[in-house]
Amino acid sequence: MRRFLATGWNRQISVFEDKEAQLSPEPAWAGGTPHCDDIITMDYCSPYYLATGSFDGLTVVWNTDTERIVAQFRSQLKRRDQILTSATLKSPTSQHPPSATNSLSTSSRPASRRLSSYRLKSASSSHLHHVPVDKLLFLKTRVKSKARGQSTLVTSEGGHAFFWDMFSSGPPLGLCPSLRILSYCGRYCFFSL
Structure with missing residues (x-):
């Protein structure tokens, strides 16, 4: 059965089952609500990773099977x-x-x-x-290969692109100032300068 995930102003992840008769949210997401402000962006990486970014500058990577936190990141940009x-x-x-x-x-x-x-x-x-996380993208090939020590997640915060390794909750691996992520298509990540 397919599930739909929705986020927003309530700082929570809502799960909707794809049922013919009705569309109502399931009970609360098991992982709780680590975000202190609105969730304004999210990205999914098959088979079970979800990243959420919020207005308070927090990025959370989730396992959608267990609904538990895999990693959390926050840049020091304010x-x-x-x-x-x-x-x-x-x-x-x-x-x-x-x-x-x-x-x-x-x-x-x-x-x-x-x-x-x-x-x-x-x-x-x-x-x-903290500067809001306005866009985030998984580097899906690297995530699927579980590449450690390499960027697996890119976030756009306050005109800066941060490169994170979601398999280690350390500081960002890299930073590019004055960039805004536009989209991710196949092997390419598009930025505006």
Whole structure:
């Protein structure tokens, strides 16, 4: 029987069985909810790997047979935000448009979560937050061969591409700044510069 997986604002993975009579979610995903914010991207690698990336910057690789976590990754890339109050919006410093050359662009964020009109370049009461994972892709040939010490997962976070080895939960194996993953087709991974 086929299963459909859905993710989103509730930070959970929902499983739907392909039944003729009804379409309703199964009981909760056994792996729990390690994400602290919306899951905004996912990718599947046959026969049983699922990767989810969230707005809080966490990437989780799952085994879909056991519904357990295989690996977790979080880059050290962070963005500096300040959500402005109505008093701050009236101040002269808030009249400057956000910098178009900012390397941590908000273009990777979903439209419903963009804060570009409420962003300051520098602020005294700002907070550091992890950059969202806006796209992730398995390098499927390497995953199937269980290649260790090689990149098996690529994530796009804040205009940077990170290359991870999902068989070891260590730091990223590589980083390419100013890239955005567009798609993965066969043996090729397409980036925009």
